Every structure is written in C-alpha cells, then in structure tokens.
Amino acid sequence: xxxxxxxxxxxxxxxxxxxxxxxxxxxxxxxxxxxxxxxxxxxxxxxxxxxxxxxxxxxxxxxxxxxxxxxxxxxxxxxxxxxxxxxxxxxxxxxxxxxxxxxxxxxxxxxxxxxxxxxxxxxxxxxxxxxxxxxxxxxxxxxxxxxxxxxxxxxxxxxxxxxxxxxxxxxxxxxxxxxxxxxxxxxxxxxxxxxxxxxxxxxxxxxxxxxxxxxxxxxxxxxxxxxxxxxxxxxxxxxxxxxxxxxxxxxxxxxxxxxxxxxxxxxxxxxxxxxxxxxxxxxxxxxxxxxxxxxxxxxxxxxxxxxxxxxxxxxxxxxxxxxxxxxxxxxxxxxxxxxxxxxxxxxxxxxxxxxxxxxxxxxxxxxxxxxxxxxxxxxxxxxxxxxxxxxxxxxxxxxxxxxxxxxxxxxxxxxxxxxxxxxxxxxxxxxxxxxxxxxxxxxxxxxxxxxxxxxxxxxxxxxxxxxxxxxxxxxxxxxxxxx
RNA sequence: GCCCCCAUCGUCUAGUGGCCCAGGACGCCGGCCUCUCACGCCGGAAACAGGGGUUCGAGUCCCCUUGGGGGCGCCA
Numbered sequence: 001x002x003x004x005x006x007x008x009x010x011x012x013x014x015x016x017x018x019x020x021x022x023x024x025x026x027x028x029x030x031x032x033x034x035x036x037x038x039x040x041x042x043x044x045x046x047x048x049x050x051x052x053x054x055x056x057x058x059x060x061x062x063x064x065x066x067x068x069x070x071x072x073x074x075x076x077x078x079x080x081x082x083x084x085x086x087x088x089x090x091x092x093x094x095x096x097x098x099x100x101x102x103x104x105x106x107x108x109x110x111x112x113x114x115x116x117x118x119x120x121x122x123x124x125x126x127x128x129x130x131x132x133x134x135x136x137x138x139x140x141x142x143x144x145x146x147x148x149x150x151x152x153x154x155x156x157x158x159x160x161x162x163x164x165x166x167x168x169x170x171x172x173x174x175x176x177x178x179x180x181x182x183x184x185x186x187x188x189x190x191x192x193x194x195x196x197x198x199x200x201x202x203x204x205x206x207x208x209x210x211x212x213x214x215x216x217x218x219x220x221x222x223x224x225x226x227x228x229x230x231x232x233x234x235x236x237x238x239x240x241x242x243x244x245x246x247x248x249x250x251x252x253x254x255x256x257x258x259x260x261x262x263x264x265x266x267x268x269x270x271x272x273x274x275x276x277x278x279x280x281x282x283x284x285x286x287x288x289x290x291x292x293x294x295x296x297x298x299x300x301x302x303x304x305x306x307x308x309x310x311x312x313x314x315x316x317x318x319x320x321x322x323x324x325x326x327x328x329x330x331x332x333x334x335x336x337x338x339x340x341x342x343x344x345x346x347x348x349x350x351x352x353x354x355x356x357x358x359x360x361x362x363x364x365x366x367x368x369x370x371x372x373x374x375x376x377x378x379x380x381x382x383x384x385x386x387x388x389x390x391x392x393x394x395x396x397x398x399x400x401x402x403x404x405x406x407x408x409x410x411x412x413x414x415x416x417x418x419x420x421x422x423x424x425x426x427x428x429x430x431x432x433x434x435x436x437x438x439x440x441x442x443x444x445x446x447x448x449x450x451x452x453x454x455x456x457x458x459x460x461x462x463x464x465x466x467x468x469x470x471x472x473x474x475x476x477x478x479x480x481x482x483x
Numbered sequence: 484g485c486c487c488c489c490a491u492c493g494u495c496u497a498g499u500g501g502c503c504c505a506g507g508a509c510g511c512c513g514g515c516c517u518c519u520c521a522c523g524c525c526g527g528a529a530a531c532a533g534g535g536g537u538u539c540g541a542g543u544c545c546c547c548u549u550g551g552g553g554g555c556g557c558c559a
Contacts, residue, residue, distance in 0.1 A: 016559040051558055108557060115556085122484045125555055145557050163488070172486055172555090180557040187559050210487065211554045234489075235553075269495095272508090276496055279507040298489095298496080301552060305494050308509045318522070368521045378520090428518090443518030455520040 009041030011202045012195070013067075013074070014081075016048045017059035020252030021066030023304060024206060024236045027270045031233060032204045033072045034271070034292040044198060045074035049082045050190050066253040071263050071285070079198075081190050088185035091193050091223070092146055092178045100222040101178055103136040103144040126174030143181035148189075148219060150175050156214045161231035161294045163207070168214040176215055188212060192219045192227075200228045204294075207232040231294050234274055234301040258335045260373030262320070262328055265313035272312075273302045282315055314370035322362045332372040341376055345383040357382050361465050364457030381451035381462075387477040394448035398478055402445030406475050408435065409442060413463075413472065421464040428460070449478040 011032040015025050029043075036043045045067070049055035064078065095101040106114075111127065118125045127147070136144055151170045158166045178189045185193075191212075195203060203213075210232045220227040238250065256266060268283050276298070277283070277291045317325065330349075336342035348354035361382060369375035381388065390398070398406075412431050416423050432442045443459045450462050450471060463471050 014559085018559080048559055054558070104557090106557090111557080119484065124485050126485090127556095143557095147557095166487065168487070174555080177557045182557080184557085186557070191559090206553090207488070208553055209559085212559090214487090232488090237552080239494085272495065274495090279497060281495090281508050300489050302496090303494060305509070308495060311509055314521090370521090432518095439518045441518090447519060453519090457520090459518055 007199075007201060009036050009039035009202060010044065010198065010200050011036045011041065011204055012044040012046050012198070012200050013072075014046045014048050014191070014205070015063050016051070016054070017056060017063060018051075018054045019059055020062040020254060022250050022252055023256075023270070024250075025063075026066065026070060026253050026266070027236060027273060028205055028233065029067055029072050030070070030267060030270050031231075031275070031292075031297070032202075033074075034288055035202060035204060035231075035294065037289045038292050041201070042075040043073075044076070044079065044200070046079040046081055046194060046198075048187065048190070049080055050085070050185055050187060052082065052184070055082070062252065062254065069257055069263055070253060070266060079194075081194060084190070084194060084197075085185055087197070088190050088193050089179065089183065092185065092189060095148065095178065095219075095222060096146060098222070100149050101146050102132055102134075102149055102175075103138070103140075104131040104147045104175075104177070105134070105136055105140065105142045105144055106131060107142070124172070124174075126172075127176075129175055132175065145177050145181045146179035147175040148178050148215075148222075150215070150218050156217050158210070158213045158217060158230055160210075160213070161202075161229055162234075162297050163210065163232050163299060166210065166214075168211070170218070173211075173215055173218070188215050188219065192216050192223070192225075195228055196220075196223075196225050202231060203228045204231040204233060206235050208235060231297070233297055234299060236273060237301050237303045239303055239305070254335070257332070258337055260332055260336070260371030260375070261309065261313050262316045262372070264320070265309070265316040268316070269309045269312045273304070274298050282312070310370050317366050317369055317371070317375070320366075322359065322366070325366055326359060326362060329372055329375060333376075336373060336376055338373070338376060341380060341383060345376060345379065348383045354382065357465050361457065361461075364461050368455070368457070378455065381453065381456065382465075384452070386474060388449075388452035388474060390448065390452045391454065393454045394452055397444050397448045397454065402448060403479060405437070405442055405445045406449055406479055409446070410472070410475055410479070413475070419464065419468040419471075421460045424463050425460045446475070449475045 013029040013032050015021065015029075021029075033043045045064075047055075047060055047063070049060075060078070067074070092101065106127075114128065115125045118128075131147070132149065138144060150173050154170045156168045156170055156173070158168075160166055176188055177186050179185055194200075213230045213232065217227055253266070264285065267285060267288065271283060271288055271292065272281065274297055275292065276296055283291070320328070333342050333346055349358060358379065361379065365375055365378050369378050409428070409431055412427055413424070416427050428442060428446075429439065432439050435442075444454065446459050447454060447456050447462070450456075450459070450466060456462055466474070
C-alpha cells in the first residue's frame with residue numbers, strides 16, 4: 001500500500017432550491033460535513049439553481065436556515081451555480097471544438113414523442129442520436145441545443161466509495177444535453193465544471209445520482225480532468241418503504257424543529273441512518289467527527305423511524321446540561337406549534353421570577369420530556385396564571401376526595417417554618433402518617449392543585465419551586481372552587 | 484420495457500469464512516423501583532427472503548429466483 005498524495009478534503013452539499021431542506025438532504029449534508037470535518041477539510045454549499053423556472057429565493061433561505069439550525073457549516077458564501085453559467089458555456093464550447101459535442105434541433109415535443117413511441121415499442125427510451133451527424137451550426141431555422149457526444153462503445157466503471165465498483169455500458173448511456181436551446185447550461189455539465197473548478201475531492205450524494213456519475217465521468221474523460229471520489233449513499237425511505245420525497249409528505253427539517261427535536265439528536269439519529277460504529281447508538285458531534293468515515297456506510301436504504309428519533313431525542317433532553325437545554329428551549333419557542341402556550345411562556349420567561357423558576361424546574365422537567373414540545377407542555381404550570389385550568393384527570397382527583405385532603409393539609413403547610421424541599425417532605429410525610437394515608441393520596445391532590453395536572457416533577461420539588469405564597473394561593477384557589 | 488443497485492428481528496443495525504443454535508438499539512410484552520409521569524434496572528417474544536453451488540466449515544464467497552429501490556428530462 002502506498003499512501004496517496006493527500007490533498008485537503010473538499011466536499012460539497014449541492015441542493016436544488018426547489019423546496020425546503022428535507023430529511024434526506026439533511027443527511028446528505030451531514031455526511032458531507034462529517035466527512036470533511038473528519039479529514040480536516042471543509043464543505044462547500046453550492047445551490048444548483050440552473051433551472052430558473054423552479055429555483056426560488058424562499059427555498060434557498062429555507063435550506064440555509066435548516067442547515068444553520070442543524071449546526072452544519074460551510075466554507076465561504078453559498079455559491080450560486082447559475083452565476084457561473086458563462087464559465088459552463090465556455091467549457092461547452094471547448095467540448096464542441098474538440099468534437100465531444102454537437103448541435104441538436106429536436107424540440108422537447110419531438111423528444112417526448114420519441115420517448116413515448118420507444119416505450120410503447122419496448123425499445124430503450126433514451127435519445128436516439130438522430131442529430132449526431134447532421135453537423136448543424138448555430139444560425140439555424142430552429143433553436144439548437146448542444147448535446148454531449150457520448151462514446152458508443154466500451155464501459156464506464158465508477159469506483160464508488162460506498163457502492164463499490166459499478167459498471168455501465170457506454171452504449172446504454174444516451175447523448176445528454178449540455179446547453180439548452182436558450183444557451184443555459186444543464187446540471188450534468190455544471191456539476192462537472194464546478195466540482196473541478198472548486199477542487200471538490202469527494203462527491204457524497206444520494207444513489208439517485210449514480211447514473212449521473214457515469215455520465216459525468218464521460219465528460220471528465222472528454223475534458224481530460226480527474227473526477228472526484230464518488231460516494232453514493234442509499235436513500236431514506238418512508239415507513240412504507242417508498243422513497244421519502246416531498247410528494248410523499250416528507251417534512252422539512254424546520255418541521256422537526258417545530259416539533260421540538262434537538263439539533264444534536266437530529267444529527268445523532270440521521271448519522272445512524274446508514275452509518276454505524278459497532279454497537280454505539282449515542283454520539284456527540286465530536287465523536288461523530290472522530291469516527292465518521294465512508295467505510296461504515298451501508299448500501300441498503302433505511303426507513304425513517306420517528307419512534308427511534310424520539311428516543312434519541314429523549315436521551316439528549318435528559319443528558320444535555322440544564323443551561324444548554326434552556327438555550328435550545330428559547331430557540332424552539334418561536335417555532336412551537338402550540339402558539340398560545342409558547343407565547344405565554346415567552347412572556348413569563350421575561351420576568352425574573354419566571355426565569356428563575358423555570359431554570360430551577362428544568363432538571364426535574366427534562367427527565368420527563370422526550371421533546372422540547374413536551375417540555376413546554378410539562379412546564380405549563382409555570383406559565384399559566386391563576387386560577388390554573390385543570391385537566392380532566394386532575395379535576396377528578398380533586399372531586400373525589402382531593403379537596404378534603406387539601407383542606408386538611410393547608411394548615412400544616414402554612415405552619416412549615418422554612419419553605420424548603422426537605423422541610424416540606426418531612427411535614428407532608430408526617431401528615432400522611434398521622435391521617436393513615438398513603439403518600440400518593442396526599443401528593444396527587446397537591447399535584448392537581450399546584451400544576452393542574454396529574455403529571456409533574458416530584459411534589460416537594462414543585463412546592464419548593466413555586467415558593468410559599470404561590471403554592472398556598474393555588475391550593476386556596478381549589479378550596480374556593482376556582483379553576 | 485431497458486440499465487443500475489439492494490436484501491440479518493416490525494424498524495435502525497453489528498457481523499468482512501470458524502468467536503453466531505446470530506449481538507446491540509428503538510418499539511412491543513412482563514416485572515422491579517415509586518407521590519404521578521418519566522428515568523433507571525431485570526426478564527421475554529422477535530431476523531440471516533428462497534434455492535443451488537464453493538468450502539472441512541457460510542449470515543459472511545459465487546449463481547439463479549423472488550422481493551424492494553433507483554435511473555432512463557432542453558429537472559437537479
């Protein structure tokens with residue numbers, strides 16, 4: 001084994017701006033980013049916007065927003081492929097001059113008809129090369145497109161880092177369009193020129209580009225350029241096994257942000273879709289960078305499993321330190337789906353008391369929430385004002401004897417000299433023992449009155465966080481029949 | 484139709500010829516813990532698509548079948 005001369009690794013994420021950043025695109029970006037980071041290189045962000053009809057600024061913004069939220073960074077400014085059209089045309093001319101391209105007068109309508117007939121007759125549906133030897137030149141009565149003259153014999157072998165060697169018969173690949181009749185470059189030309197010009201060393205993208213790799217490889221050959229290392233990663237499928245596409249209701253990453261998933265959990269989960277490192281399941285970003293490589297990327301497609309994402313997210317919710325989690329929560333709030341609660345939360349968190357209580361409650365809360373959205377829900381008792389609305393279950397507890405318990409314990413609580421978790425626990429346990437009640441019979445009515453719910457952190461903790469006045473007032477509300 | 488790719492529990496995967504009557508994780512089921520809910524812990528059900536080879540030996544290599552996916556645009 002000889003060590004190849006190592007040039008700096010440059011990868012690129014090259015989305016077309018026709019919609020949001022969906023899950024598959026996000027994973028492709030992640031793999032490119034991780035690979036570059038692992039090898040001490042960097043990733044480029046190139047917007048493949050040569051199709052002016054479909055490219056939108058809103059989509060570009062959504063992609064950048066999504067990548068930023070995921071914490072995926074790129075070198076320099078995002079590159080517009082369309083802006084480099086002149087350079088693409090220059091190379092197209094070069095291809096024409098060296099005999100690797102020719103003009104074609106077929107109209108899109110004629111081509112569609114040709115394909116339709118071929119399909120009906122069971123023949124290959126590619127372009128049949130009818131203009132190949134016509135020697136057409138620009139001033140012509142019909143608009144001319146420029147086609148690549150692909151070799152009609154031999155085979156193309158792609159040494160793919162993920163797929164292994166993949167062989168195509170050159171004859172099976174038809175003559176693709178390089179320049180449209182309006183003179184704009186198409187994808188396959190632009191990609192080759194850009195990857196070459198930008199020094200891209202590794203092209204990591206979905207397998208749906210595998211055939212393109214063969215076509216591009218022929219163009220590299222004609223130009224005398226060296227192609228980058230190709231790595232075609234399997235696609236992500238929906239739970240039904242079909243391609244996870246926008247058409248199948250796949251969501252953009254911003255939807256996952258709105259559902260309360262953490263970027264670290266998203267990276268963790270996405271990395272595990274197709275890539276593995278032994279039996280490891282949980283990866284910090286540092287570990288991902290240290291361990292990620294193309295060797296451990298599988299070849300078979302993976303299905304997107306929300307339950308697993310939930311679980312990974314829950315792990316990160318529990319293990320992120322409180323202050324970091326609080327930051328994530330603040331970023332999440334403006335995107336939360338429950339606007340009513342989120343707005344209330346934002347207002348309460350602007351107050352010193354609200355901020356302090358939330359921070360204090362967070363360690364107990366985060367254990368119980370699998371997403372930031374659940375965290376918001378579980379924190380509602382900190383955000384909603386008195387009298388607290390009750391859930392059906394909470395109301396039931398109060399109605400079925402709970403109020404009596406509250407009435408009995410109120411004087412006990414009022415008499416607690418120092419309102420601390422420990423003192424409250426001692427007092428309440430003593431009360432329960434004296435009344436011969438199981439602790440649950442006391443805790444649940446208290447929980448209902450203090451949080452309006454049957455689910456919350458430990459009851460002594462809740463009392464301590466709410467402090468004396470607020471706690472007693474909430475109990476008083478229920479005794480007075482409010483809420 | 485033609486070309487290419489893929490195939491281990493329901494799902495994500497470990498496995499690179501003997502360490503595998505197949506391991507982990509999610510989910511599911513049962514139990515423990517317990518002031519609720521989570522967490523945590525213990526246990527359970529659950530897979531090498533089928534058929535041929537190669538080999539002393541195959542989940543691992545080869546072939547076929549079946550199933551799935553992708554591509555075949557003047558989209559990217």
